[in-house]
Amino acid sequence: MTDGEIMYAKTTPNNMERIIDRIKGTIYGQAIGDALGLGTEGMTDEDMAWKYPNGIKHYSDIFQDRHRKRWKIGDWTDDTDMMLCIADAVIKDKGVNFTSIARNFKEWADGEPMGIGETTYKVLSFGDYVDKPLDASKMLWEMSHQQSAANGGVMRTSIVGLFPKAVEECAANICRLTHYDPRCVGSCAIVSLLIHSLVYDEEKISYHKMIDIAQKYDSRIREYIDLSLNTDIRALELQDWDSVGYTLKTLAAGLWAYWNAPSFEEGLLSVVRAGGDADTNAAVACAILGAKYGFSAIPQEYVDGLIYREQLEEVVSGMIELAK
Numbered sequence: 001m002t003d004g005e006i007m008y009a010k011t012t013p014n015n016m017e018r019i020i021d022r023i024k025g026t027i028y029g030q031a032i033g034d035a036l037g038l039g040t041e042g043m044t045d046e047d048m049a050w051k052y053p054n055g056i057k058h059y060s061d062i063f064q065d066r067h068r069k070r071w072k073i074g075d076w077t078d079d080t081d082m083m084l085c086i087a088d089a090v091i092k093d094k095g096v097n098f099t100s101i102a103r104n105f106k107e108w109a110d111g112e113p114m115g116i117g118e119t120t121y122k123v124l125s126f127g128d129y130v131d132k133p134l135d136a137s138k139m140l141w142e143m144s145h146q147q148s149a150a151n152g153g154v155m156r157t158s159i160v161g162l163f164p165k166a167v168e169e170c171a172a173n174i175c176r177l178t179h180y181d182p183r184c185v186g187s188c189a190i191v192s193l194l195i196h197s198l199v200y201d202e203e204k205i206s207y208h209k210m211i212d213i214a215q216k217y218d219s220r221i222r223e224y225i226d227l228s229l230n231t232d233i234r235a236l237e238l239q240d241w242d243s244v245g246y247t248l249k250t251l252a253a254g255l256w257a258y259w260n261a262p263s264f265e266e267g268l269l270s271v272v273r274a275g276g277d278a279d280t281n282a283a284v285a286c287a288i289l290g291a292k293y294g295f296s297a298i299p300q301e302y303v304d305g306l307i308y309r310e311q312l313e314e315v316v317s318g319m320i321e322l323a324k
């Protein structure tokens with residue numbers, strides 16, 4: 001600090017306005033990506049050419065087949081439901097209590113949601129899950145011969161990036177409540193830390209810093225960070241059947257949007273139109289873009305079209321209180 005320079009506290013009123021715009025952007029971004037991404041979930045280019053000859057752009061375009069018509073137009077799916085389980089627990093507890101989060105996951109699953117990932121379903125089915133979530137998730141991972149690394153952790157982690165502190169530790173532990181693999185945990189740490197840095201205007205997470213974070217968890221993550229640097233999203237092969245739902249594919253999709261999307265809307269449409277696990281990929285990508293560009297940069301129609309928008313508003317208020 002040189003003479004005459006004034007150091008401001010981290011949250012000056014001006015700064016707070018900017019932080020609020022980005023908190024709101026993250027939460028809405030997640031829900032919007034999820035809601036529009038449902039429209040191409042599980043689709044290939046051939047499917048999309050047939051179902052969306054003019055390209056999908058709005059919730060009202062969503063093709064009403066057997067899978068998709070279970071949701072109302074403008075509803076989001078399990079990705080955002082589970083993000084809200086975390087948010088609700090943290091707002092209620094005014095802090096992070098992993099048992100409360102696990103309990104919310106369990107109650108949500110018991111309500112027979114329309115979509116639930118296989119790993120999440122199996123872990124939450126353990127009899128004593130709420131008391132011993134880590135035992136359940138570790139056991140299931142061991143049963144997969146340490147192979148299972150689905151995107152059910154990373155799909156809900158954006159909210160952790162909004163926590164005022166201990167982001168990496170919380171992201172890792174909340175991920176492990178259902179997804180124990182270090183590739184899942186590393187994905188959550190990277191996405192949450194990236195969002196935190198964007199929202200709270202801290203030092204940007206460079207490519208090299210991201211690699212350093214990744215290496216703490218699993219050496220297999222690096223390849224997917226590198227993949228995300230491609231300007232053409234097709235390089236990510238998001239429709240590749242063998243890797244649909246893989247945490248590192250979803251991480252790559254989110255980071256691709258971060259490096260490459262010139263606006264919220266362009267990123268949203270690129271990721272949704274890439275098909276594959278589009279609701280999850282777009283939920284992660286658009287939470288990051290919402291943190292990067294802010295709520296004020298999201299086209300109004302995507303906000304207005306969310307039918308459970310009021311629920312998001314409550315969570316936005318709660319998270320802002322925690323950030324103050």
Ligand SMILES: [Mg+2]
Binds near residue numbers: 078079279
């Ligand atoms: Mg989903």
